[in-house]
Amino acid sequence: MALESYFEPVEGGDIAFTVEAPKLKFGVGSLREVGEDAKALGMTRIALYTDERVAKLEAVEQAVKAVRAAGLSVELFDQVEVEPTDRSFKAGAAFAKEGKFDGFISVGGGSAMDTAKASNLYATYPAEFLTYVNAPVGEARPVPGPLRPHIACPTTFGTASETTGIAIFDMLEMGAKTGIAHRLLRPSLGVLDPSTLMTLPKPVVAANGFDVFSHAIESLTARPFSHRAAPATPDKRPLLQGSNPYSDLACVEAIRLVGENIERAIKLPDDLSAREPLMFAGMLAGIGFGNAGCHVPHAMAYAVAGLVRDYRPEGWPNDHAMVPHGISVILNAPAVFRSVASACPDRHLRAAAAFGADVRNVPEERAGELLADRVIELMRRSEVPNGLQGVGYTDDDIEALTDRTVPQARLLVNSPCPVGRDELRDLFKAAMRYW
Numbered sequence: 001m002a003l004e005s006y007f008e009p010v011e012g013g014d015i016a017f018t019v020e021a022p023k024l025k026f027g028v029g030s031l032r033e034v035g036e037d038a039k040a041l042g043m044t045r046i047a048l049y050t051d052e053r054v055a056k057l058e059a060v061e062q063a064v065k066a067v068r069a070a071g072l073s074v075e076l077f078d079q080v081e082v083e084p085t086d087r088s089f090k091a092g093a094a095f096a097k098e099g100k101f102d103g104f105i106s107v108g109g110g111s112a113m114d115t116a117k118a119s120n121l122y123a124t125y126p127a128e129f130l131t132y133v134n135a136p137v138g139e140a141r142p143v144p145g146p147l148r149p150h151i152a153c154p155t156t157f158g159t160a161s162e163t164t165g166i167a168i169f170d171m172l173e174m175g176a177k178t179g180i181a182h183r184l185l186r187p188s189l190g191v192l193d194p195s196t197l198m199t200l201p202k203p204v205v206a207a208n209g210f211d212v213f214s215h216a217i218e219s220l221t222a223r224p225f226s227h228r229a230a231p232a233t234p235d236k237r238p239l240l241q242g243s244n245p246y247s248d249l250a251c252v253e254a255i256r257l258v259g260e261n262i263e264r265a266i267k268l269p270d271d272l273s274a275r276e277p278l279m280f281a282g283m284l285a286g287i288g289f290g291n292a293g294c295h296v297p298h299a300m301a302y303a304v305a306g307l308v309r310d311y312r313p314e315g316w317p318n319d320h321a322m323v324p325h326g327i328s329v330i331l332n333a334p335a336v337f338r339s340v341a342s343a344c345p346d347r348h349l350r351a352a353a354a355f356g357a358d359v360r361n362v363p364e365e366r367a368g369e370l371l372a373d374r375v376i377e378l379m380r381r382s383e384v385p386n387g388l389q390g391v392g393y394t395d396d397d398i399e400a401l402t403d404r405t406v407p408q409a410r411l412l413v414n415s416p417c418p419v420g421r422d423e424l425r426d427l428f429k430a431a432m433r434y435w
């Protein structure tokens with residue numbers, strides 16, 4: 001007997017799932033409380049991480065003011081690179097080491113939050129850079145112990161980095177996107193103040209919205225936790241467990257909120273009532289994928305972002321070529337939904353319905369198609385590039401993209417059906433162009 005037939009136990013499969021969520025605070029104006037929050041965590045001498053653009057926004061001014069009003073000292077590191085690299089992680093870590101800080105605050109998107117996590121790690125437990133980096137790029141050694149307190153204050157809403165123990169960066173000399181992942185990297189507190197989103201450029205709103213959508217749907221359609229091999233001992237149960245009844249709840253609601261609000265948030269940049277639900281959706285999807293895990297669209301996205309040649313999107317700094325994270329994910333998503341939906345068609349229909357599609361009388365065989373069509377329609381209306389060719393790839397790149405994706409085993413095993421090299425090749429081909 002399972003809560004739902006999808007989670008029916010199988011021989012040798014896991015028998016339980018766990019629920020972990022970091023401490024989060026959500027509300028318009030909550031950033032003004034960050035000084036008191038820092039004090040409550042025992043911080044006295046704070047390093048505040050941000051990027052050059054966000055440094056000029058009210059959010060940073062508010063955070064600095066709040067920290068000083070609480071009688072704490074604060075120094076700014078505003079050299080966070082957008083879509084960080086090993087170079088900018090190292091610069092952040094050097095700043096942290098030199099300043100001997102006892103607390104960290106990050107204000108910005110995933111780039112600022114991830115840089116603060118890595119800087120905290122290397123300042124607290126100094127080591128060669130590759131020591132903690134995920135294998136096969138690095139040695140993947142576990143974080144040795146607790147880090148200094150870190151309050152993450154997102155000013156975007158897609159990555160949910162405030163909820164995760166992950167820090168992602170580009171390893172420049174390898175052209176590879178990789179990261180550091182460990183429970184202890186998780187911020188001590190996330191402060192989500194939707195008013196910070198009011199200055200977010202439209203293309204970034206679209207990219208974040210699609211990232212949230214993909215987190216939610218990938219978690220909802222991931223292999224069920226009960227089909228993953230049971231761990232030898234309870235402490236070996238992974239953080240990303242596969243879909244489970246708890247993350248389902250958060251994800252379906254996140255999909256509904258994105259579907260209802262994304263277009264309004266793009267069209268009406270002054271309307272807080274459209275951006276507030278998007279930030280809440282990002283938080284919900286973060287809790288969802290933080291326990292369930294993403295699968296194939298995110299696995300493919302690392303290659304799409306890592307092999308970029310000269311794509312420079314409008315809305316982001318123009319100093320280097322990049323495919324922003326949310327875009328690199330959504331360009332793969334329709335092809336993946338069409339291909340894997342037969343493994344759990346009812347879940348794809350549930351997602352399509354939450355996303356505003358009419359699913360009455362739709363047969364299960366059409367579930368993937370229906371969901372993909374709905375996403376593509378929204379991609380077109382949001383002026384997202386038309387498939388991978390829209391960010392500079394051609395069929396000649398399929399082999400290299402596939403080579404880069406095969407090692408993303410942690411994500412690929414979470415797919416609802418097996419996806420190997422041949423399937424990946426077909427998926428990249430199908431993702432080249434959608435309309």
Ligand SMILES: NC(=O)c1ccc[n+]([C@@H]2O[C@H](COP(=O)([O-])OP(=O)(O)OC[C@H]3O[C@@H](n4cnc5c(N)ncnc54)[C@H](O)[C@@H]3O)[C@@H](O)[C@H]2O)c1
Nearest residue numbers: 053083109110111155156159161164166168196199200325
């Ligand atoms: N740690 C995780 O769990 C996790 C998960 C997914 C992605 N990521 C990583 O996060 C990074 C992307 O983060 P992101 O999408 O949040 O964006 P970002 O931090 O890269 O910022 C995107 C752009 O928006 C600007 N910006 C941010 N907030 C703004 C605001 N309120 N007003 C105006 N401009 C603003 C930034 O200056 C930047 O130019 C990537 O490196 C990605 O790989 C991390």
Ligand SMILES: [Fe+2]
Nearest residue numbers: 159211215329
């Ligand atoms: Fe993502």
